[in-house]
Amino acid sequence: ITQMEPQVDDQRAHAVVIITLPPSDDPSQGKTISAFTLTDHHYPPETHPEDHPNPNFQPGPLHQNPDPGLWLSDLSTGSPRLVLSLIAISLLAIAFYASVFPNTVQMFRVYDERDRDDEANRRETSSFVFPVYHKLGARAIPDRKLAEVVDVVKSGILVESIDQELVNPVKVNDAFSAIAASFDSSTTILPVGGDVYPNGLYFTRILVGKHYFYLDIDTGSDLTWVQCDAPCRSCAKGANQLYTPRKGMLVRSAESLCVEVQKNQMTQHCEDCEQCDYEIEYADLSSSLGVLTKDEFHINLHNGSVADLDIVFGCGYDQQGLLLNTLVKTDGILGLSRAKISLPSQLASRGIISNVIGHCLPSDLNGEGYIIMGSDLVPSHGIxxxxxxxxxxxxxxxxxxxxxxxxxxxxxxxxxxxxxxxxxxxxxxxxxxxxxxxxxxxxxxxxxxxxxxxxxxxxxxxxxxxxxxxxxxxxxxxxxxxxxxxxxxxxxxxxxxxxxxxxxxxxxxxxxxxxxxxxxxxxxxxxxxxxxxxxxxxxxxxxxxxxxxxxxxxxxxxxxxxxxxxxxxxxxx
The missing domain is CATH 2.40.70.10 (Acid Proteases)
Incomplete structure (x- = not known):
């Protein structure tokens, strides 16, 4: 549609508005409007048959638009240089903002991506919610803080293992299963407990093999590990019995997760070794020495079913430093970092969950909280x-x-x-x-x-x-x-x-x-x-x-x- 000046004797076009109508079979696409000002008055505007309005088109009452001539007449009578100047100033302002506030622009990108994801995409995978508990006993200052795999001690000790028979986890917790079965999708609801003082830690409980273990939750640690009878060289008398590795389940050095754990260690990686050794040192100079192994983690889904998942984790047979104080009330560490060896990363790599985790720590000694693994139970608003x-x-x-x-x-x-x-x-x-x-x-x-x-x-x-x-x-x-x-x-x-x-x-x-x-x-x-x-x-x-x-x-x-x-x-x- 060509918008002409109202004077019949003046055939020169000062501006052009192009309105693209939606297809008749899909009116939901809407229509687009483009406006142009013309600066060359020596050439009359060309007309095309398709430029004429369709006399059969009657817009519905909900889609009526005001006459574009009302605002276009002001634009067409103004100076084209003024319009171009305003456009140039706007572009410069946008470029300046993006250069000065790149992080804010990145924030807007993050929120835009979130808004584009619909609910169906968010629920393609399951979510897990783990418990957090409290145990009596204070953690000495300084506390553990960040962890890093620092070295492998080649002591020549080979870890012993037994052929451990797995327990049927279906009846592990009937009370929990009854509650969890009432949910609509497969997300598990397991609690979290603990406090800052006097306990000094938060922990959850996970069924590994045939036994439960209390694990200190740690977003600053990569590797999940439990105290291990391999035999144990230095272990605290923890909340539960020592874990015994299963026969044939030790991780070999050539496996990818072993390479991942040992990539930052001072000792050269050994591809021909029978087992994958590790040593983790914490900021307070505490440490855990052990080997990587595999076993089934039995994780309850909130629809009442149980997922039995082979997970790579650490069998820690030599703990040193203030870490031993923590292990009096727990059995090990639950690594929740972004590393490939962490529990959520292993679950995400298999497509079991999306790599999203969350924690809600209770405020007092008698409080209760939870850990989420997966995106299903992340609130859609308020965050x-x-x-x-x-x-x-x-x-x-x-x-x-x-x-x-x-x-x-x-x-x-x-x-x-x-x-x-x-x-x-x-x-x-x-x-x-x-x-x-x-x-x-x-x-x-x-x-x-x-x-x-x-x-x-x-x-x-x-x-x-x-x-x-x-x-x-x-x-x-x-x-x-x-x-x-x-x-x-x-x-x-x-x-x-x-x-x-x-x-x-x-x-x-x-x-x-x-x-x-x-x-x-x-x-x-x-x-x-x-x-x-x-x-x-x-x-x-x-x-x-x-x-x-x-x-x-x-x-x-x-x-x-x-x-x-x-x-x-x-x-x-």
Whole structure:
């Protein structure tokens, strides 16, 4: 359709509007409108038969559009140079924004990808939800923090194994199966428990072979391992009996997951060795030495069925350091990192789940939470999403932070962009030295509000004594301000915020004092990264989407996943 000037005697076209109508058999495609201004008045506009309107077309009342001539007349009478100038300025503005705020543009890409996925695509695979429990006993400071495979000790010890008969897992937990069977799709609902203090850890329970084992959940560790009678050289008397490897199930050095585990080790990889040795060293210098083996993990699906999956994991026969204190109440570590050897990555590589995991840690000793593996039970709304950053050599979960503040005061005054790393293996949160020093200085104000420093309380470096009876952390909210991590852009309008309320960085000690659960991280990791530990993740659902490379969080009571209708049946730890 050619829009002409209303004067009949003036045959020169100043502008052209092209309206493309949808096919008659598919009107849902809509119509498109293109507008052009003409600057050459020496050539009359050409007309084509197809340019004339279709007299048989009658738009429905719901699709009527205003006459384009109403707005086009203003455009056609204006200066073409003005229009071109406005277009050029707009393009320059877009280019400038993309160059200055690349991370924000990346955020928009993440959200756009999420919106394009429909519910059918999200439910192609199953999801697993594992329990988190609590056990009595405190973890000594420093806590475990990040882990890394560092070496293989060629001791010449060959691991013994037996031909272990598998148990039929169908009757493992009748109470759980009855609840799980009421769900519509195959997602398992298993609980999580624990606390930051006095227990210092969160753990889940998994049936491996014919026995249950309590595993300390750790998003900063790659390898899942249990204490092993191989025979055991140095093991704590854990919550359950030592695991005995099955005959013929040891992983050989030539297998791909062995190569993956040993790729960063100082000792040269041995392709002809009968077994795959490993040594993991943690940040507190604790370590676990063992071999890789395979066995069936029996995982309950929420439709009542049981998945029996051969999983590669570690048989740890020599544990050293503070790790032994943790193993008095648990049996090993559940590695939940992005590495190929981690449990969720192994499940995702077989197409059993999408590589999405989440955890919801309870806030108190009697609380209950859960771990999600798979995307089915990730809430479709209410979660704040930010891009996941890549680490140079660790398969960890981290995001970018541009500003850190306590109340209205900045803790990162230099304005440098830093990183936040999520680590459930760390009981407490660690700030870089400068941010930590500014925080401690800011907290001096509470001394004039009815709280007094109690240096006799050695629970944590900074503890305050109150002049009133303490019943819960809510009694202290009026003395402390929230800590805000500004994620992504430095401009607050377009950035995302992770707000840590006072109960997200404080604990109550056995003496009844309130203690700061944020520590000096000068010697932790690289010294410049914020390590977000359990104390700051309590009462949140944290989701790590390895498919779309994003991290999300939302407040939650952690009783059950939002999209489920039944309470998670928790076991007694």
């Amino acid at each position: 704040t999403w930010v891009p996941m950053l890549h680490h140079s050599h660790l398969e960890v979960y981290q995001m970018q932070v541009s500003k850190v503040s306590y109340g209205n005061g900045m803790l990162s005054s230099d304005g440098r962009v830093g990183k936040v790393l999520f680590d459930t293996g760390s009981s407490y949160t660690y700030f870089p030295n400068k941010a930590y020093s500014h925080l401690v200085k800011s907290l001096k104000e509470v001394s004039g509000l009815g709280l007094t420093l109690d240096e006799s309380d050695k629970t944590l470096p900074i503890c305050w004594r109150a002049d009133f009876v303490i019943s819960s952390l809510s009694d202290f909210k009026r003395f402390f301000r929230p800590i805000t991590l500004q994620i992504g852009s430095k401009w607050w309008i377009i950035s995302k915020k992770l707000v840590l309320q006072p109960e997200d960085h404080l604990i109550i000690s056995k003496k009844g004092n309130v203690c700061l659960g944020i520590l000096d991280g000068s010697s932790v990791h690289d010294g410049s990264t914020i390590i977000l530990g359990d104390v700051s993740m309590r009462g949140h659902l944290i989701v790590y989407d390895n498919v779309k490379r994003r991290i999300g969080w939302m407040r939650s009571d952690c009783v059950r996943p939002r999209d489920s209708d039944f309470n998670v049946p928790f076991f007694q730890g």
